[in-house]
Amino acid sequence: MSVASNSTLALAGTDDAGVGEVIWTSFKPILKMAAVAGGGALFARMGILTPEASKSNAALLMNFFLPLLIFSTVVPSFDSDSMTSVLVIILTGILYQVMGLVIGGVVKFCCPTPTTWRGGVLAAGAFSNWGDLVIAYTATLAKSRPFNGDMDANRGVAYSSIFMVSQLVVLFNLGGVNLVQMDFKKKVPDLEFEMIDPVRPLSLARTHSTPVVPDESSLKPGHTSEISFPSGSTTPEWPPKDGSHSRSISASSWDLAGRDNHAIPDPVAASTPRTTTLDTNKISRLLSMKCGKKDSKKEKKQVDFDSPSKLRRFWNAVSPFISPPGVSLVIALIVANVPPLKALFVTTDDFLSMPTAPDSRPPLDVIMEIGKFAGPLVPIMGLTMLGAAMSRLTIKSLPKGFWSTVSVMSVLKLVVGPIIGVVWTTQMTKHTSLIDPDDKMLQFVMILSSGVPTATSMIYMTTMYAPTEGDGAELSALSACLLGQYALMLVSLTALVSYTLLEVL
Known part of the structure; x- marks a missing residue:
């Protein structure tokens, strides 16, 4: 008899009452999560x-509680023999995100969507709620058969945390958030053209002006010609204080320098009794000689000021990948795979010579206790904010037939996606050595992560990038998709977990 059959008989038996027990066991975590999310929605409506x-x-959750949860669950759950599980989770996470991207593409091209909601629909398909939802579900269900209580509870939270961190890296560090941002990028006007363009008519007017023949006095050696300006105006500075106008002025002087055989009078100065003629070639050379030194000095100072050091350039390149959850995961995996370090935090059979604290526990066991004390706040706070976010969803304007889009997105993510997840997990377990058949929690987390709705963090990102004016079609479309998915989740997730417990594990 297969392992899955033994687990099924141990869990529920073959009668109808056993199946009912499995269904209730699968649905009970959803009730718990719904109650907590409902509290968040209530307090959001009350304005608290x-x-x-x-x-x-x-x-607070992402930068404090989640790193504590990750460290306190990863260190005791992993060792050098189980590192393949981390690779499997990362590979599976990439597969699910690519699959979600394809789902978003199918919805985008085959269903009616707002014309301004193009990148957002791809993000809604690609990024799922692998955080509070999966962590809360695994932490609750791990206490039931066929799992091993606290040991599998820690493993489930650790596996879920790795899933979540892998998605955060793609979302924030590898540019996934740009999918949301691209819907709100407007074409920036060509400021350079706008600054240069007003000079063109003046240049053209001067081109067609009648050349003025210089008088004899202006040709005498030592004679100095002065440029006259309109009355009431001030002498323009060169170079200008505002660097944004440097291109227009240089373009104007370039027009002057390009006319070799004509002396161009100033339009205002030409109306005065005496017209002074100028050699434009000399003026251009003088201006370039005078301003070149100043500009080069200023430019050199600006380059010196703006050029970052090698250390700063290295930090700018690396800093996006440094986040508290990611750092906590890396440190936890290092500690878990080095026996002397691991013995500082947990009791291990690989390193028994480690001195103990006064309570006969490992020296740094207090850090693990802090993590176990504060870490469980992550799913609670996450579900509370999930309820608050759902209560604030508003649907203002949607294109005709958009509810068919909501239905297609929900079915593809919560019905088709889990089918692919089940096939992927079972085939990897049967035909590869990457997944231990006895590691039921890993298989469960992999399957569960394939059947969760879109991440509610998409709401915050869309709200952050959306302009204050406009009809809010992007946020309305996302809200409708979330409402449809979370409504279907009550049935689809129960069915998925029941099938997994009965037929897979």
């Missing part, structure tokens, strides 16, 4: 959990 408060809580 405002968007500003949600933003602050999200920052």
